[in-house]
Amino acid sequence: MAEPKTAPQRVIATEAATDLIAEIRADHPDILFHQSGGCCDGSSPMCYPASDFRVGERDVKLGEVGGVPVYISASQFEAWRHTQLILDVVPGRGGMFSLDNGRERRFLARARVFSEDEIAALEAMKP
Numbered sequence: 744m745a746e747p748k749t750a751p752q753r754v755i756a757t758e759a760a761t762d763l764i765a766e767i768r769a770d771h772p773d774i775l776f777h778q779s780g781g782c783c784d785g786s787s788p789m790c791y792p793a794s795d796f797r798v799g800e801r802d803v804k805l806g807e808v809g810g811v812p813v814y815i816s817a818s819q820f821e822a823w824r825h826t827q828l829i830l831d832v833v834p835g836r837g838g839m840f841s842l843d844n845g846r847e848r849r850f851l852a853r854a855r856v857f858s859e860d861e862i863a864a865l866e867a868m869k870p
Contacts, residue, residue, distance in 0.1 A: 750864040751827060751857060756808035759832040760850065764790075764809035767842045774842060776813040777802070778828065778852055788813070788830055788850045790842040825862060826854040 756764070767774060773793040790811075798804075801817035808830050815823070831851045837843030843850050857865065 750868050751861045752806050753865075754805040754808055754813045754828040754830065756830040757832065759848075760830040761809040763832050763843060763846070763848055763850070764811055766846070768809075768811075771842055774811055776808070776811060776830070776850070778805075778813070778815040779819055787838050787841070788828075788852050789838050789840065790850060791840070792842070823854065826856050829853040829855060 764774075767790060771792050774790055775793045775796060775798070776788050776790055777796060777798075778788045798814055799816070802814045803817055803820040805813045805815055805820075805828060807813065813828070813830070815828070829852070831853050832843075832848050833851045834847065835849045837846065837849040841850070
């Protein structure tokens with residue numbers, strides 16, 4: 744009998760992202776990320792103090808990176824459900840309300856399409 748496939752993580756982070764998360768958490772220990780499908784700042788992963796952002800009842804928790812929860816809007820999750828979100832960092836200014844703003848680096852979402860086996864493993868996890 745074949746071993747059951749382990750489902751992949753829906754969100755991961757590069758070393759640069761976990762380094763920036765640690766830097767931000769030194770100033771703001773309790774933070775979260777939210778990825779929406781909006782335009783402008785809303786198309787980047789936004790980092791907020793957890794007390795300043797209300798997670799919507801339809802938002803989906805993708806997982807955690809660096810001990811920080813990552814949420815995505817339900818409509819964006821439906822569009823991206825076949826991909827793994829990879830939180831990365833590039834030079835530049837963060838979103839106006841995001842905690843990476845003013846640090847000369849900003850978070851960026853990259854994606855990797857799941858394989859058919861990975862999608863099957865994720866589907867098998869559903870209740």
